[in-house]
Amino acid sequence: MAGITNLPTDLLRTFIAVVELGGHSRAGVALGRSQPAISLQIRRLEDLVRAPLLAQEGRAILPTPAGEALLSYAREMVRINDEAVSYFHRSEKTGVLRIGLPTDYAVAFLQSTLTRYIHGHAEVELEVHCDLSRELHQHLRSDDLDIIVAVMSGATMPYLSRMWTEQPIWVAAEGLSLPSHSPIPLGAHPEGCDYRARMIQSLDAIERRWRIVYTSPGISGLQAAVVNGLCVSALTRATQLPGMRILTEADGFPALEPLRVGLFYKHPRLSAAGLQLVSDLVADMESVGSGIHPVPG
Structure with missing residues (x-):
């Protein structure tokens, strides 16, 4: 034309x-x-x-x-x-892929994507590294990881391909009593976790006392602590389990600030196998909610 x-x-x-x-x-x-x-x-x-x-x-x-x-x-x-x-060069998808996933984000659907990818690409070795988002960004910059999903510290960041928003929710065991005169027992990931920071900022803003009673680097440990009534925490709806109840402003828990989560990779460094995995991740991210969108120009 x-x-x-x-x-x-x-x-x-x-x-x-x-x-x-x-x-x-x-x-x-x-x-x-x-x-x-x-x-x-x-x-x-x-x-x-x-x-x-x-x-x-x-x-x-x-x-x-x-x-x-x-x-x-x-x-x-x-x-x-x-x-x-890559669709027409499928036989070239070989090698090792190093993936970084955050400890402070619901990665259930990402793990299912990785599982499907492994089953469909037996010739590719996948190495998954879980850490705080700030550490994942550093590993990507230093070429220790090929692809990461991580919480964003700013509106734009280097190597960003896709961005979406997640709304954290307060959760507690269904039968947990939370007297207003007692400090709120918090469960969180280690210092540096974005969810941890949002919980503390939110409670400090309303001058509600709190104390950290449980710390775990993994999501499963934190989930178990909440279900067993040991603590209150902030999760995403994807990681809410049976036996948990959502706490709202009516319960004295102010809404938490949403998080920006991004998919990052260095395109020139990525193999055909890596590009296929990026496409699979993008397709899955676009299927789970309207909060997911390309990086704006």
Whole structure:
């Protein structure tokens, strides 16, 4: 059709690599091209979109406002391209994939995705690492993990592919009595957990006394402590178990601040097997609720 501009995926892939890897030289190494070839591709892309996409700030190469806007489109266009190609190259999906999942988030549906993936790709070895979200982000930056799902500390973050919101809820055992004159017994993940911080901030805001009586790095331990009446905690509806009741403002528990959760990966570093898993995760995330959406441009 006359007047339509097509953005070649090879140019978009180069642009993503320069941004995510921090420069033309590193992008060239990852993509098997020389630095002049990388620079030429960036100029061709800038000509197509009619805007400068990268700016030099000291030693750093950063996206311009136009580059930031293009980046989210580029990631999605390249991901869909690679998903289509990987369908016809299924035999190449081999190797090891290192996945990071947070201890402070309901990962039940993600674990089912991983299980289905393992059953369908016996040639791929999957390694799952659970930790606090802040640690997962650090592991991704240092290339110790390939894909992570983690709570976001800001509205935008590097390597973000998908973002959705989760509403934490207060839960307690059905028969647990909570006298108003006594400190609330809290169960939480270790210091640094976003749910822990939200519980404390919420109770401090209404000047309600509390004390940490149970700490566990895993969700199952925390669930058991709540069901057994040892503590009150904050979970998501996906991790609420029989025997728990939801506590609301009528019970003296103010609503908790929602959480932003993201799917993160470095596209230039990811194998065909990794790209297929990302597509599977995206499909599952989009099936569980309307709070899930692509990264805005």
